[in-house]
Every structure is written in structure tokens, then in C-alpha cells.
Amino acid sequence: MTTAEFLKQHIIDFLIGASVLIYILYGLLTVDETGKTIAQILQDGAIAFVFSFSLSQLFMQNGLNAGDKNEKVIVTTMSIAGLWIR
Numbered sequence: 241m242t243t244a245e246f247l248k249q250h251i252i253d254f255l256i257g258a259s260v261l262i263y264i265l266y267g268l269l270t271v272d273e274t275g276k277t278i279a280q281i282l283q284d285g286a287i288a289f290v291f292s293f294s295l296s297q298l299f300m301q302n303g304l305n306a307g308d309k310n311e312k313v314i315v316t317t318m319s320i321a322g323l324w325i326r
Contacts, residue, residue, distance in 0.1 A: 252296050260289040 247254070267274065267281035276284075307313050 252300075253293070256289065256292040256296060260285050260292065263288055 264281060264285035267276065267284065268278065271278065271281065274281075
């Protein structure tokens with residue numbers, strides 16, 4: 241697998257990580273305004289990461305399930321598996 245393919249397959253994971261990191265950094269920069277402790281900011285970031293990652297995985301699974309029901313996908317899978325009925 242090339243680097244480009246790896247990045248293409250995991251772009252959503254990187255975006256989630258970047259957004260959580262930005263959220264944590266923003267919380268650290270505004271710690272005086274929010275009144276939260278650093279531990280609370282890190283906990284919020286961890287919760288945001290778990291929620292975002294879980295949501296992206298659910299959307300991915302939903303897309304895979306929808307694809308499995310598509311007639312073109314079924315025909316292609318059957319032809320690759322040698323189950324093509326003529």
C-alpha cells in the first residue's frame with residue numbers, strides 16, 4: 241500500500257484527530273475564560289474523539305450495508321466468486 245492510498249483510506253480518521261486536537265488546543269488557550277481545568281479539557285477531547293470516531297465507523301458500516309444490497313454489487317460479487325448464473 242502506498243502512502244497516498246493509506247491517506248485516502250484513513251482521511252476521515254485524520255480529520256477526526258485534527259478536529260479533536262484543535263478542540264483541545266482551543267480549550268487550553270481559553271482555560272481562563274471557561275474555568276475548566278486542563279484535565280477537564282483533555283477529558284472533553286477524549287469524549288469528542290470517541291464520539292466522532294464511533295460516528296464515522298457507523299457511517300462507514302451503513303455505507304457498506306447499503307452497498308451490499310445494491311444489485312450491481314451483488315452481480316459483481318457473484319461473478320467474482322464464480323457463482324454467476326446464466
